[in-house]
Amino acid sequence: MILNDILDSINEAKEIIAVTHVSPDGDGIGCITALYKAMKKLDKDISIFIDDVVPDIYKFMPYTDKITKPINKRADLLIAVDCADAERMGSAKELLRVVPKSINIDHHVSNTLYANMNYVDTNAASSAEIVYQLIKILGIDLDQEIAESLYVGVVTDTGNFMYSSTTSFTHEVAGDLINNGVSVSKISDIIFHNIKYSKLKLISRAIDKMELYFNKKVAYMELKKEDFIETGTEISDVENIINFGRDIDGVEVAVMLIEKDGLIKGSLRSKNYVDVNKIAQKFNGGGHVRASGFSKNSSINEVKNEVLELIKNELNE
Template identity: 40%
Template structure:
């Protein structure tokens, strides 16, 4: 259960598979790439696996094009390491590689981790799995390469909202300081991660903002994105991600709502709270789910009715809060 146990497993293994989670984010991709870099420096043969494609914004990371999909015909590896996966299902089709490994390790920071491997290196105090990979690298007494430092910075930055979420600790900042000392360019990485919007997404943002309305004495902000907004702007469905924050981040607003017409005609509702309203309850009323601060639901009604029902539910919730 400690890093020393991991050393033992690594020493006994030549061929190692690293497995990222489905719908990969910066932490799973960055952590995999950094760990691969570190293990290769130890003379290991390393393959990277991910069921889904690496997101555009992470493709600047060295070797991010080296992730393999699973064919189901992979040889058994000496060691399979799941990276940032809270349970086996998070590996999707690549859990077959994990299952076939002669030995297995689970490196993760999620509190919901199910301890599914032979060796579980789970640190729920870490703001990102990248922090655990950093500790592992340090324990091996290896110089962290510039590429590995860049991958770890991306991993920790994305999982901490650029070192701002409440999960961020002084350890996160101290690791970032050490990574900067490895010669990375934090401004370049941040620009590539967060400040590279396609023009189509910015045009969609403009249209979404035009639909912005306030309710409940300015405590609730609601935006709408229709299929026409998507086609007129040329934006992808995936490019609506995080747009709901423009509603939430308005002064005085407690609850930001985005209603998006999905391709199948249903309405995808996203709820974001500044903290006083538990939006998982709101999502639950529409058979959705999520967390206290971020949740969502998919609703099979026409837009006008969805808006009306949600605003009525919000009105009831706010009355109860008083």
């Protein structure tokens, strides 16, 4: 049984490396920092690597100061967390060749089972749920630091318990983490109630320029180069702004077009029935049925007309 092999490998290892993916998120960071503390409690020598920088928003989490870029270090065991494939580890994927044993802990359906021991649970809403179970099975007592790390993983990967991936087990884990000292309001404030003033100004612009089409079923937004310059924001600040369009009462599809490096980058969101993946594919893009994106070398107005026409054909009118 793979779980026994995993437990044996951890118990036998003296030196462990835990890695999560590039463009790290709360789940990946929370899992490796929780593992850091948990392995220390088992008197292991543990290093935690990310081939990327830790976003500022997560730096409040315990042991994020222990995270370093991957180095070629000897170890008995490599634990990759929340990485659907080895490429996601960045340069740390080389460690798969050098470290004698490897464990792959993940919840993505697309996982390629690249390690010696693969613990992939696609019913888990976050990798933090799996790491939580592992820590419990290893008989390691939870503490406030482990609980905070795992809680960040749980809430960031479930949209704070709002995504359909949220299960009763997700809530069971959250409840236990709260019992172990998580301050719900502190973490919620840092993760979900925290916005840059400049981004707020970008949001205001995006809303101000928003247009509704086709019986108000489509919300269209665009942000041009000058919008980013004049608000002092970067392209990455556009993240999630499209949801202001999607969340409008009666809107089925939201579109956001931005000018990026001479290309037009399009994002699409739908609420109930329009397959925006299909629309993005017309531009050689893709994604999911309710969230997709594409890029096109064209003018913003041309892309706007084209995408609105495609959406029109998909609406139940």
